Amino acid sequence: MKRKTKSWKQIEKKLFTREEIAEAERFAEREVLEMNLRELRLAAGRTQEQVARAAKMKQSELSRAERREDHLLSTLRRYVEGLGGELEVVARVHGKVVRLRGV
Numbered sequence: 001m002k003r004k005t006k007s008w009k010q011i012e013k014k015l016f017t018r019e020e021i022a023e024a025e026r027f028a029e030r031e032v033l034e035m036n037l038r039e040l041r042l043a044a045g046r047t048q049e050q051v052a053r054a055a056k057m058k059q060s061e062l063s064r065a066e067r068r069e070d071h072l073l074s075t076l077r078r079y080v081e082g083l084g085g086e087l088e089v090v091a092r093v094h095g096k097v098v099r100l101r102g103v
Helices: 008-015 018-033 037-043 048-055 059-067 073-082
Strands: 090-093 096-099
Touching: 037 059, 037 073, 048 059, 048 073, 059 073
Parallel strands: none
Antiparallel strands: 090 096
């Protein structure tokens, strides 16, 4: 007898409730949101000097940026690009996620 294959959605319904899936997504989102610049740099395995050089910043400027709580988007963009990444600004409005352009 040939076994009928099941989609991931079918399996997922049996394994997790909607509430469990939503909680896992919220947990993952919180984990991402709680990473500060220093933790991001360390997770990327880079030193301040390496990121500063790639971002065309002074190491002291980069150090100050890591300690700040309020950032200019231009500084964040340079920092993230210095890590080899790309900065994306996203807004959540009434449950919808919108990627902001030109920011």
